[in-house]
Amino acid sequence: MKKLENKNIIVTAAGQGIGRATAIAYSKEGANVIATDINEKTLKSLSNEFPNIKVNILDSTKNNDIKDFFSKIDKVDVLFNAVGYVHHGTIIECDENDWDFSFDVNVKSMYFMIKETLPKMIKQNKGNIINMSSIASSLRGLPNRFVYGTTKAAIVGLTKSIAADFIKNNIRCNVIAPGTVHTPSWEERVAAAPDPAKAKKDFIARQPMGRLGRADEIAALAVYLASNESDFVTGVVHSIDGGMSI
Numbered sequence: 001m002k003k004l005e006n007k008n009i010i011v012t013a014a015g016q017g018i019g020r021a022t023a024i025a026y027s028k029e030g031a032n033v034i035a036t037d038i039n040e041k042t043l044k045s046l047s048n049e050f051p052n053i054k055v056n057i058l059d060s061t062k063n064n065d066i067k068d069f070f071s072k073i074d075k076v077d078v079l080f081n082a083v084g085y086v087h088h089g090t091i092i093e094c095d096e097n098d099w100d101f102s103f104d105v106n107v108k109s110m111y112f113m114i115k116e117t118l119p120k121m122i123k124q125n126k127g128n129i130i131n132m133s134s135i136a137s138s139l140r141g142l143p144n145r146f147v148y149g150t151t152k153a154a155i156v157g158l159t160k161s162i163a164a165d166f167i168k169n170n171i172r173c174n175v176i177a178p179g180t181v182h183t184p185s186w187e188e189r190v191a192a193a194p195d196p197a198k199a200k201k202d203f204i205a206r207q208p209m210g211r212l213g214r215a216d217e218i219a220a221l222a223v224y225l226a227s228n229e230s231d232f233v234t235g236v237v238h239s240i241d242g243g244m245s246i
């Protein structure tokens, strides 16, 4: 028996990285997956490789598009909000646009997606929401992650609040907080550093296990949280970080 047989699951930011790996893992466990992203090209490559995964271009910051998307969807068992953007810098490098953009992509997107999902879950008297945060949040302060960490801490508050408000509706809401994971955007962050070789070494050095995480390792936790095996788990921040938060 597969772990997610017949569950209808929506994944945001599924074009690459952790979102993609999770959409694939969910599909392999028998779920009916709708993978969303703003990137048409990466979504197309996902559906070419995994024809069982439905794909839908969706900007998680556009409320009207999200409303339209959900108006065509009947039942949602699991919503996995993977969308996120990393701004590099301290408060000094973070201007108002950086602040607004980071909050729009990282937090408001989840507010929009959850607001449209919840009425369906309440009607079903069952539902499950998983939100992507980071170790760089209320769990641990990291240098040059001012607005990123602030948004990721907000996701913890958002999650706990939803978990508390809808527990009687049989709706669970949890957070995944990874350490550094090898994904396309991590590669871009390394390449954009003044000294990429040093940046790579520094990223790895801050992981006590001495290596980066893999997207499929995060996906395995996302499978557990989406499955009935975690039915007694809600409102919790699940660190998966190679020891970074010890």
Ligand code: NAD
Binding pocket: 012, 013, 014, 015, 016, 017, 018, 019, 036, 037, 038, 039, 042, 058, 059, 060, 061, 082, 083, 084, 085, 086, 105, 132, 133, 134, 135, 177, 178, 179, 180, 181, 182, 183, 184, 185, 186, 215
């Ligand atoms: P990534 O950054 O490589 O890819 C992000 C994806 O999001 C892309 O496919 C992009 O097209 C999509 N996207 C961007 N803006 C969007 C929008 N407005 N609407 C819809 N899609 C949009 O992916 P990643 O590194 O796997 O990160 C995924 C999540 O995990 C993020 O929330 C990130 O903050 C979090 N996270 C990542 C790491 C890491 O080290 N990679 C660590 C901790 C947390």
